[in-house]
Amino acid sequence: xxxxxxxxxxxxxxxxxxxxxxxxxxxxxxxxxxxxxxxxxxxxxxxxxxxxxxxxxxxxxxxxxxxxxxxxxxxxxxxxxxxxxxxxxxxxxxxxxxxxxxxxxxxxxxxxxxxxxxxxxxxxxxxxxxxxxxxxxxxxxxxxxxxxxxxxxxxxxxxxxxxxxxxxxxxxxxxxxxxxxxxxxxxxxxxxxxxxxxxxxxxxxxxxxxxxxxxxxxx
Amino acid sequence: xxxxxxxxxxxxxxxxxxxxxxxxxxxxxxxxxxxxxxxxxxxxxxxxxxxxxxxxxxxxxxxxxxxxxxxxxxxxxxxxxxxxxxxxxxxxxxxxxxxxxxxxxxxxxxxxxxxxxxxxxxxxxxxxxxxxxxxxxxxxxxxxxxxxxxxxxxxxxxxxxxxxxxxxxxxxxxxxxxxxxxxxxxxxxxxxxxxxxxxxxxxxxxxxxxxxxxxxxxxxxxxxxxxxxxxxxxxxxxxxxxxxxxxxxxxxxxxxxxxxxxxxxxxxxxxxxxxxxxxxxxxxxxx
Numbered sequence: 478x479x480x481x482x483x484x485x486x487x488x489x490x491x492x493x494x495x496x497x498x499x500x501x502x503x504x505x506x507x508x509x510x511x512x513x514x515x516x517x518x519x520x521x522x523x524x525x526x527x528x529x530x531x532x533x534x535x536x537x538x539x540x541x542x543x544x545x546x547x548x549x550x551x552x553x554x555x556x557x558x559x560x561x562x563x564x565x566x567x568x569x570x571x572x573x574x575x576x577x578x579x580x581x582x583x584x585x586x587x588x589x590x591x592x593x594x595x596x597x598x599x600x601x602x603x604x605x606x607x608x609x610x611x612x613x614x615x616x617x618x619x620x621x622x623x624x625x626x627x628x629x630x631x632x633x634x635x636x637x638x639x640x641x642x643x644x645x646x647x648x649x650x651x652x653x654x655x656x657x658x659x660x661x662x663x664x665x666x667x668x669x670x671x672x673x674x675x676x677x678x679x680x681x682x683x684x685x686x687x688x689x690x691x692x693x694x695x696x
Numbered sequence: 697x698x699x700x701x702x703x704x705x706x707x708x709x710x711x712x713x714x715x716x717x718x719x720x721x722x723x724x725x726x727x728x729x730x731x732x733x734x735x736x737x738x739x740x741x742x743x744x745x746x747x748x749x750x751x752x753x754x755x756x757x758x759x760x761x762x763x764x765x766x767x768x769x770x771x772x773x774x775x776x777x778x779x780x781x782x783x784x785x786x787x788x789x790x791x792x793x794x795x796x797x798x799x800x801x802x803x804x805x806x807x808x809x810x811x812x813x814x815x816x817x818x819x820x821x822x823x824x825x826x827x828x829x830x831x832x833x834x835x836x837x838x839x840x841x842x843x844x845x846x847x848x849x850x851x852x853x854x855x856x857x858x859x860x861x862x863x864x865x866x867x868x869x870x871x872x873x874x875x876x877x878x879x880x881x882x883x884x885x886x887x888x889x890x891x892x893x894x895x896x897x898x899x900x901x902x903x904x905x906x907x908x909x910x911x912x913x914x915x916x917x918x919x920x921x922x923x924x925x926x927x928x929x930x931x932x933x934x935x936x937x938x939x940x941x942x943x944x945x946x947x948x949x950x951x952x953x954x955x956x957x958x959x960x961x962x963x964x965x966x967x968x969x970x971x972x973x974x975x976x977x978x979x980x981x982x983x
Contacts, residue, residue: 506837509833509837510834510837510838510841513827513830513831513833513834514834514841516827516830517825517826517827517830517831517834517842520826520827520830521826524826567848567849568797568798568847569801569847569848570801570805575798575801578795578798579798579802582763582795583763583766583799584763585763586762586763586764586766586795587763587764587766587767589764590764590765590767591767594716594720594954595712595713595716595717597958598712598713598715598716598954598957598958598961599709599712599713601958601961601962601965602707602712602961602962602964602965603965605962605965605966606965606966606969607966608969616962616966620959620962623955623958623959624955624959626901626926626927626929626955627929627948627951627952627955628730628731628732628948628949628952629730629952629953629955629956630952632730632731647733647735650735651735654737657904657905657908658908661905661908662908662909662912665905665906665908665909666909668906669906669909
């Protein structure tokens with residue numbers, strides 16, 4: 478039962494979505510809309526499961542005094558504060574939720590992402606080596622794109638006598654854009670096509686019950 | 697000399713962090729500005745496409761990001777909304793990311809106040825709905841089914857600017873500001889390729905290269921994306937094009953210096969690597 482019911486649901490839902498794409502006549506569009514609405518409902522329910530799981534994990538961590546348990550009360554209090562303020566007063570402007578979001582969540586999130594700049598600088602210093610011709614090529618492209626994506630690249634170029642009056646006063650930007658438009662696009666397109674083929678193959682394997690790992694080992 | 701290079705090669709990473717922080721803070725504190733011409737490219741293409749839309753055209757704007765990418769995506773959102781409302785376009789906003797709805801509200805109400813635009817007449821924020829790509833498919837058949845009310849719980853049927861909007865096909869353009877999945881690929885695959893609605897967008901600098909294939913255009917054919925704003929540079933380009941310099945344009949000088957500092961670090965790292973023996977590993981530098 479644990480095996481066949483999920484397999485049957487996957488097969489029926491998958492086939493409906495494929496058929497409603499290729500056959501735009503009733504009842505397939507109606508069935509497709511129904512499946513999509515169910516997807517949104519199930520995905521929304523998953524958020525509540527996530528909330529319950531978050532609370533369960535952190536309560537357990539506090540109870541057992543696991544490593545770094547001191548952060549768990551902060552997580553729970555933060556979650557409950559946002560949850561209660563959102564439910565009680567709404568999430569629109571001039572509400573406690575809006576204030577907390579803008580004054581706490583936004584700066585903290587932006588801070589976490591901005592740390593990336595420091596780690597990139599440190600990692601580039603230690604690991605970005607021209608150790609062979611491929612790495613050297615990558616390094617040269619990275620330098621050109623990094624210079625071309627900011628104004629200082631062209632400013633440096635125009636310091637060269639005659640460059641500002643030449644037919645390419647913004648040569649560094651042009652080279653960076655060329656790298657993005659041609660070598661990068663060719664590589665990205667190859668990756669995209671490869672990934673798309675993989676998605677089609679995996680989807681078909683799941684719809685026909687060959688791929689069952691998403692069932693969590695219930696085979 | 698070799699010893700000195702070895703010491704430089706093993707420099708504490710906190711030194712790098714301090715130099716990097718100075719590279720960002722000093723240009724911002726000194727309000728350093730740099731000339732930044734905007735040539736033909738993805739940023740200009742998006743500006744041009746929006747600029748040629750007739751007044752009262754409808755744009756669906758999706759805020760698919762969260763606070764972590766706000767420094768890059770919020771300036772481009774502000775510039776885009778200012779351009780659209782300034783050109784009398786109608787904006788229907790939504791979000792595929794939970795926190796995007798609130799970030800979008802901040803931009804829409806702020807820009808709307810400064811330009812004298814009216815909520816429910818010129819713009820509306822439908823809020824967040826889970827579902828990602830599947831939700832976009834649903835928008836293709838019924839927007840009201842996906843968003844029965846807006847962010848402030850006003851029913852769909854009571855919003856004047858939505859009176860003649862029922863599906864995705866009723867929009868002249870979709871603009872997505874995307875920090876990951878769901879984001880640009882989902883909108884391109886569903887809105888552009890399946891329902892034929894033009895799509896444009898913006899993304900973080902780190903993810904911009906992967907969206908370039910969507911910009912390629914054959915003669916006489918519509919590209920999958922009408923334009924793309926990549927990172928802070930894209931936002932700064934747009935601010936320059938609409939002649940409203942803001943946070944992005946101001947941040948370009950800091951980004952310029954930060955890029956130069958990273959490049960200097962890479963050069964020094966390579967000099968020490970080759971001068972001290974290619975096989976030798978750094979000792980204790982990873983602290």
